[in-house]
Amino acid sequence: MxxxxxxxxxxxxxxxxxxxxxxxxxxxxxxxxxxxxxxxxxxxxxxxxxxxxxxxxxxxxxxxxxxPMVRLSRKGILTRDTHTCQYCGRRASDLTVDHVLPRSRGGRTAWTNLVTCCDQCNARKGNRTPAEAGMRLIRRPNRPPxxxxxxxxxxxxxxxxxxx
Ligand SMILES: [Zn+2]
Known part of the structure; x- marks a missing residue:
């Protein structure tokens, strides 16, 4: 067993x-x-x-x-997402961290609401949800194992x- x-x-x-x-x-x-x-x-x-x-x-x-464990940080998010924009799949150097549900709309700063995002996708998404912006996440953000x-x-x- x-x-x-x-x-x-x-x-x-x-x-x-x-x-x-x-x-x-x-x-x-x-x-x-x-x-x-x-x-x-x-x-x-x-x-x-x-x-x-x-x-x-x-x-x-x-x-x-x-x-101990990976603490929630910009570096932690980028590492979890292997430095890949979670919207367009591009590995880039201009990466930032995006709140999937924007902070202004009550989105939390949490592993499950933060993804790696390139500058272009970040500008395109703006203060919208992915659905509103017509964008899709490559995969759902999770806590790292x-x-x-x-x-x-x-x-x-x-x-x-x-x-x-
Ligand atoms: Zn992108």
């Missing part, structure tokens, strides 16, 4: 790692970590049954193996500065 992975938090509740569910369970059973969020899933051995953790917290401080993994809804409460 393929089990969903677990988010690993430091003593301070800072995400530091993602590991396999079995590994997470071993860490909990050996007392290295505690489970702070369980899945509605069980692993059975011949003699016992274990709840599969979704989020575990280490009992001792661990130096993060990876940089965490350490290369898709964000699990059960992890979200522990990734506070990602909530945007």
């Amino acid at each position: 393929d089990l969903p992975r677990a988010l690993v938090l430091n003593v301070s509740y800072q995400p530091v790692h993602i590991c396999g569910a079995r590994r997470a369970l071993v860490l909990v059973l050996s007392g290295v970590a505690e489970s702070v969020a369980d899945r509605n899933l069980r692993l059975r051995s011949p003699s016992a049954e274990f709840v599969v953790p979704a989020v575990i917290r280490l009992r001792q401080f661990l130096q993060p193996r990876w940089q 965490l350490y290369g993994y898709a964000l699990d809804p059960l992890w979200e409460p522990y990734i506070v500065f990602w909530k945007s």
Whole structure:
């Protein structure tokens, strides 16, 4: 059975790692970590049954193996979009960041409302929505994955500065 992975938090509740569910369970059973969020899933051995953790917290401080996460910034948006205008698909040097739903219309400064945009497309779109401007997004803007993994809804409460 393929089990969903677990988010690993430091003593301070800072995400530091993602590991396999079995590994997470071993860490909990050996007392290295505690489970702070369980899945509605069980692993059975011949003699016992274990709840599969979704989020575990280490009992001792661990130096993060990876940089924490990509913070919401112009650089972060451009990196997520591989420096490609999300309207015309052009890789350019004159890139800017566009609010899909304009700020003046209540559009939020969030991963899901910001895209990389070239100067031309930016001027063409102006203060309109893509539909109003007759423009289409190459793909829907999303939060970047965490350490290369898709964000699990059960992890979200522990990734506070990602909530945007
Ligand atoms: Zn463009």
